[in-house]
Amino acid sequence: MLKLFKEIRRAGDATVGYPFQPLEMPAGFRGKPEHNEKLCIACGACAIACPANAITMELNADQSLITWDISYGRCIFCGRCQEVCPLFAIKLTGEFELAVKNKGDLRESCSYAVVQCARCGRPYAPAKEVDYARRVLASVGGVAATDIEKLDLCLDCRRADDAEAFQKQARERKGA
Amino acid sequence: MLENDFPSQLQWRPDPVALDAKVAEAKERLLGSIKRSVYVYRVDCGGCNGCEIEIFATITAVFDAERFGIKVVPSPRHADVLLYTGAMTRAMREPALRAYHAAPDPKIVMAYGACGCTGGIFHDNYCVWGGTDPILPVDVYVPGCPPSPPATIFGFACALGLLDQKLHESHHVAPVGEEAPVAFPAIPYKVRTAFEREARRMSGYYYGKQIVDEFMMAIAKDRVNVFGAVDALIDGEADMRKKAVFMDLKTLLLSKVVDE
Numbered sequence: 001m002l003k004l005f006k007e008i009r010r011a012g013d014a015t016v017g018y019p020f021q022p023l024e025m026p027a028g029f030r031g032k033p034e035h036n037e038k039l040c041i042a043c044g045a046c047a048i049a050c051p052a053n054a055i056t057m058e059l060n061a062d063q064s065l066i067t068w069d070i071s072y073g074r075c076i077f078c079g080r081c082q083e084v085c086p087l088f089a090i091k092l093t094g095e096f097e098l099a100v101k102n103k104g105d106l107r108e109s110c111s112y113a114v115v116q117c118a119r120c121g122r123p124y125a126p127a128k129e130v131d132y133a134r135r136v137l138a139s140v141g142g143v144a145a146t147d148i149e150k151l152d153l154c155l156d157c158r159r160a161d162d163a164e165a166f167q168k169q170a171r172e173r174k175g176a
Numbered sequence: 177m178l179e180n181d182f183p184s185q186l187q188w189r190p191d192p193v194a195l196d197a198k199v200a201e202a203k204e205r206l207l208g209s210i211k212r213s214v215y216v217y218r219v220d221c222g223g224c225n226g227c228e229i230e231i232f233a234t235i236t237a238v239f240d241a242e243r244f245g246i247k248v249v250p251s252p253r254h255a256d257v258l259l260y261t262g263a264m265t266r267a268m269r270e271p272a273l274r275a276y277h278a279a280p281d282p283k284i285v286m287a288y289g290a291c292g293c294t295g296g297i298f299h300d301n302y303c304v305w306g307g308t309d310p311i312l313p314v315d316v317y318v319p320g321c322p323p324s325p326p327a328t329i330f331g332f333a334c335a336l337g338l339l340d341q342k343l344h345e346s347h348h349v350a351p352v353g354e355e356a357p358v359a360f361p362a363i364p365y366k367v368r369t370a371f372e373r374e375a376r377r378m379s380g381y382y383y384g385k386q387i388v389d390e391f392m393m394a395i396a397k398d399r400v401n402v403f404g405a406v407d408a409l410i411d412g413e414a415d416m417r418k419k420a421v422f423m424d425l426k427t428l429l430l431s432k433v434v435d436e
Binding site: 014015018019023025028032037038040041052053073074075076077079082083087088089095097098099100101104105106108111112113131132136139140 | 290296331339346
């Protein structure tokens with residue numbers, strides 16, 4: 001009997017004290033994706049990459065706001081969003097205590113303003129994304145920085161500009 | 177749910193089971209008094225078996241759910257808690273309902289895993305009707321794919337009213353004119369992205385990011401003697417794999433150097 005007790009003492013206790021003590025998850029554990037609203041430029045890369053469509057991006061009715069939305073209930077914790085995010089705004093944390101009683105509590109969302117085209121007035125991209133692109137292009141300089149003022153235009157207007165420039169160039173070349 | 181061509185009036189859809197007032201009241205009383213020692217019956221409605229593996233990991237010695245009296249039983253007739261795993265598939269709706277009706281009232285229903293909560297990655301499959309909630313009144317949702325054993329224990333504690341949920345719905349509106357900062361503004365953008373790509377190519381997105389951050393921190397810290405800082409970083413690294421990535425990044429850095 002004493003031998004048994006000695007053996008038990010030697011073997012120790014394998015059980016974790018989890019609900020009574022906090023549990024440290026190992027590094028690299030893929031838990032709750034943490035979205036950094038300040039870093040996010042609402043580019044939508046995570047929404048495209050998300051295999052389970054847990055992350056969605058939707059425009060509101062008058063297209064003035066784009067809403068980033070995650071459903072932790074649908075998330076499969078694959079980390080694709082973290083992989084594709086160009087600004088590292090989303091990161092899978094060690095947080096695992098996600099159980100809820102109300103399904104609505106599984107949602108988290110963040111709205112970003114959408115800018116209008118300087119010429120035609122149609123909404124075309126999130127304001128933060130355009131602002132970020134402008135600063136990055138300015139810092140890169142050279143050829144990339146020559147197109148900075150075109151960032152205020154929507155894709156359609158830029159295409160129209162390009163087409164006109166091309167036409168003009170073709171005519172000039174023909175005339176010469 | 178996916179919009180398909182099959183007319184919806186021809187698809188049989190069960191009415192969600194509604195809890196009558198008497199049972200609901202009994203459930204409140206039960207939750208107030210038991211707190212522990214509940215028997216769990218798990219129902220797989222069409223999952224991949226990942227959740228089942230985690231449930232059995234929860235009752236092993238390491239996480240030992242049985243110290244709270246939580247026991248997995250082989251029949252719904254013994255159960256206090258019904259654990260629904262997997263997306264609610266058309267084929268499994270009837271067995272799921274039968275298990276629900278077989279369990280004695282009052283009972284707690286838990287939706288387990290991403291599929292049990294919302295249908296998960298299978299939410300738009302032709303035979304999937306979403307999670308457990310379209311047909312059954314769910315008390316606790318335990319997300320995860322699969323939920324880890326501690327998450328399972330937390331889910332049980334939530335269901336029994338021992339712990340409070342930590343997650344709450346939140347909506348944030350970004351202030352107008354908020355600027356997203358460019359990472360490492362001291363390092364040229366193209367050089368930084370080239371480093372990031374190379375490090376990720378060498379060691380994947382997760383470790384690649386950590387390694388490239390360490391590398392760029394070293395560069396940003398010592399603006400005068402950049403190569404000295406990089407060499408110190410390489411020499412100080414004990415892990416050969418990480419060292420190889422650092423050396424690779426150094427080669428890339430050398431290729432980016434321009435004479436002035």
